[in-house]
Amino acid sequence: MTRVAAIDCGTNTIRLLVADARVSPGGAVRLVPLVRLNEIVRLGQGVDRTGRLDEAALERTLAVVADYAGRCRELGAQSVRFVATSATRDASNRAVFVEGVRELLGVEPEVVSGQEEARLSFAGSLLGADGEGAFPAADAGPGVAAGPDTGSDAGVAAGSAGARPDAGARPDAAVGMRRLVTDLGGGSTELVLGVDAPDAAYSMNTGSVRVTERYLADGVTPAAEAAARDHVRALLDRAGAVVDLGATRELVGLAGTITTVTAHALGLESFEPEAIDGARLDVGTALASCEAIVHSTAAERESWGYLRPGRRDVIAAGALVWSEVIARVVEDTAARGHRLAHTVTSLHDILDGIALSLVRPAGDPVVDAR
Structure with a gap:
């Protein structure tokens, strides 16, 4: 140990x-x-x-x-x-x-x-979403063919060399259930697609803090909201050139913005990890909560026991970004004939991926420890 x-x-x-x-x-x-x-x-x-x-x-x-x-x-x-x-x-x-x-x-x-942030987020997410026992490795390891390191707004295509679907793997792994893991942070948003290891990843140079400071610092006016949405949509256009969003079968959301949207959608009084982790929301419910949060008042945000004070001023921007990700994935999957029906929230994310990286080489399986 x-x-x-x-x-x-x-x-x-x-x-x-x-x-x-x-x-x-x-x-x-x-x-x-x-x-x-x-x-x-x-x-x-x-x-x-x-x-x-x-x-x-x-x-x-x-x-x-x-x-x-x-x-x-x-x-x-x-x-x-x-x-x-x-x-x-x-x-x-x-x-x-x-x-x-x-x-x-x-x-x-x-x-x-x-790119590394995306890989670690994907690795950590496999410990939580759906809460299903044992999973193969999430780290792409040597299978990643990375281009020059350009920090955020960078994409990477990955082969499946890191994936080893052995006994105890996710039931959907055998049929190629591809998950789009979205790690929505303050400054960047990672989109990672794969089954047991990333097939492709893209880091968008946007997040709750960045969108707030650029567009919503003076509040969510119609003009400011439209400009913020145009910004996110343009980045999703770039992401879509690297990550096949239409191939998504399961959309998994990580980090504080998405757990807040989930708590709102579930009608929670406070932050309840057991209810939030693995929660499945139909896309209509998720988008409705995003819309309510984007246009919420300061008094409403203060009344939500699951929303910490340090996140209240940026949560509208975070919900806006998440709503645009959901809408784009719904659009692209519908065009393929398998319209996304729900989102999944995971409390296991990059932090768990960092911990896993300390004890296992790329390619080893991991087991949910909850």
Whole structure:
């Protein structure tokens, strides 16, 4: 057994997972979570406009890194991986942040590409959606044929060399059920298509914080909403040239925006992981909740017990992005004769993918540890 610690530092949140990883004689990995924490620090505040990490945002984030470092030591984590994504990728002064993390945590933080972010998200998602026992590997590993690393707004086509549909795999794997995993963050949105490993992935340079700052900072007016939707649709056009959205048989959503939409659609009073994880929403219900959130009032957002204060000001933009993804997939699948009927929400995401990467080489199967 190995105790691992995974840290995911995004545009809006920084999260920690400490888990015991148990490897079976057959090579399957099981994660037993000990601690899972989530702090909203808005590291990406203003990065879209200035191209730099804000000093106050750096201070907030490094304070949480110091706390996480202490928790990793207290729990005896044997292996630690720190992954930073969109905001840090785009910042000209990211070296300041990298050095601060290195000093506090004692490991080299990784500012990963959009492609790597997509692969880790897909790997983590296989632990959660539908809650079905054992899954083959999600990491494309050597099967990925990546082009130049261009950070966000970058696509990668992948072969299926990493997929090993052995005993205990998803029942739909045998018939090629292709899942489109969407990881909707503050600064980027990853779209990853595959069965047991990514066939193709694209990182769109948009998310809840970025859309808010560019288009909705003064509220959701008709003109601002139209401009934001045009922006997302243009990026989906680019994504569709790399990822065959019409091949989607199952649309899986990850991260805070999508869990919030799910909680709203389910009519929850508070954040209930058991109800949200694996929840299936028909597309009409999901789109209706997105619409309600996009046009919600401040008082309504404050009344939702499942919506944390640090997400209230960007949730309209996040719901807008998710609604456009759903609508595009519905359109493209309908054109193929198998119109998408529902979405699936997973609480297992890039954080779990980071933890898995610490204990298994590409190609090994994983087992749901919930």
